[in-house]
Amino acid sequence: MNVFIIGSKGIPANYGGFETFVDNLTERKKSKKINYHVACFTEEKKEDTHYNNARCFYVKVPNIGSAKAILYDLYSLKKSINFIEENNLNNTIIYILTCRIGPFIKLYRKKIKRLNIKVYVNPDGHEWKRSKWNYWVKKYWKLSERLTIKNSDFVICDSKNIEKYIKEEYGKYTPKTTFVPYGAEVIPSNIDDHNSELKEFYDKYDITPNNYFLIVGRFVPENNIELIIKEYMKTNTKKSLVIITNVSNNRFYQELLSRTSFKQDNRIKFVGTVYNQQLLKKIRENAFAYLHGHEVGGTNPSLLEALASTKLNLLLDVPFNTEVGKDAAIYFNKDNNNLSELINRIDKMSEEVRNKYSLRAKNRIIRDYDWNVITSNYEKIFEKALVEGIKK
Incomplete structure (x- = not known):
């Protein structure tokens, strides 16, 4: 099976959820029946590597602004199809991460069908809900x-709630789905x-270890x-609020x-981005608590990293x-004073209670979000497609 x-x-992953996923999927590969082919963005002409x-x-x-990502996916799709055809590959899957090129897939549908290529997709989150997009871009995403x-x-x-949404929203297409986080x-x-x-x-940035609340995420309104x-700013805490994000003026x-x-x-500190993953992990570990305000869909990688690294995690109460x-986190909502009052209470929390939450969070990751289990589940999905292809 060629995927x-x-x-x-x-890959190699420098930053970003999908890049980290692909890095882990390929690095931890056990199956000898699967060959991975990964599209990699470049600004200069490069030959294939391994x-x-x-x-x-x-x-x-070409750099055409915000549509560049769409063009990148289209070029990647075309290159994949051409390679499959030129090398007479059987039992192939093209796995599309996120839904950027939906209107263009049908242009290749005949060729995809003729070459017996299966199209798999990870829909990611609700991209069409992001407030950074204008009305027409949101319409395009949907x-x-x-x-x-x-x-x-x-x-x-990668989220049970996203799977539920896909089944309900697009039931007329009877989509075949599964959940792999x-x-x-x-x-x-x-x-x-x-x-x-x-x-x-x-x-x-005048930060004291174990004396700061932490936010890690993109600088967009829907991360609250x-x-x-x-x-x-309403709280009485003396601790800093450290915000690691791609802030721009x-x-x-x-x-x-x-x-x-x-x-x-002066407690609020925008510190830019941290690309050194080990340094970022250490900053997470040394945080008093992590604040997660993301609300637009999917299993968020920064939340999983926080549960794996930070003792106490405060999350916006969305599905x-x-x-x-x-039960490994504490939840807040958007009501006036809800979060400020929670932070004032958390500020006095004992180390013993924080350690209990830390243990729950780490066990949650080990039990349900282990990379080895996840990559094994992906291999089972791809190998099942191989068996079905051979039977045909």
Whole structure:
């Protein structure tokens, strides 16, 4: 079985959920029946290479703004189909990560059918709900999601709530679905408390280990950074609020500043992004608590990393978060003063209680989100497709 994975930026993973997923899927491969081919984004012409025993094929696209990602997926799809045809490959799957190119799949449908290619898809979350998109982009995302599901043979959802939504929303297409979550590892960082890069980070932003609340996520409205900042500014805690995000002086930032005046509160610290994964893990481990305000769909990788690394986790009470956190986290809502009052209570929480939550969180990851189990489940799915193909 040859599995072509498109939709991620490729491997090795530098940053991002899908990239980390593909990295783990290929690195932990046990099956000798599966060959992975991974589309990798590049800005210069490159020849195919191998990494993690997977073939990496590079896709270069012109810089056309926000539509660049759509073009990248289309070029990746075309390259995959051409390679399958040129090499007379049988028993092939093209696994599409997220639903960016739904309206264009039908252009290749005849060729896909002639070459007996199966199309699998991971719909990710509710991209069409993201507030950063204007009305027409949201309409495109919803259309693209519908047409991707319609033209796929199998849908792999990393959230039970997303699987439920796909079955209900697109029931007329009778989609075949399954649930396989995203993963994480309960392994301590390889950085100790005396690490020079860690100390430099803390010194630069005047942060004290174990004396800060932490946010990690994209700088977008649907992650509810504004809500968290407003509520935090009402609290009595002396602890810092450290926000690791791709902050930029854009319209959202100016509106956030205008509506919260957060610069007047020296506890609130925007520290940019941290690309060193071991350093980021150590910063998570040294946080007093993690705050997770994400509300737009799917199993969020940063939430899994938090449960694997941070003792105490406070999550926005939406189905996608409660599905993952269960009793290993504490929940807040958007009601006025709900989060601020919770933080004031949490601030006095004993180390013994925090340790109990920490143990629950780590056991949750080990039991249900272990990468080895997840990659094994993927191999079973792909091998099942191989058996069905041979029977035909």
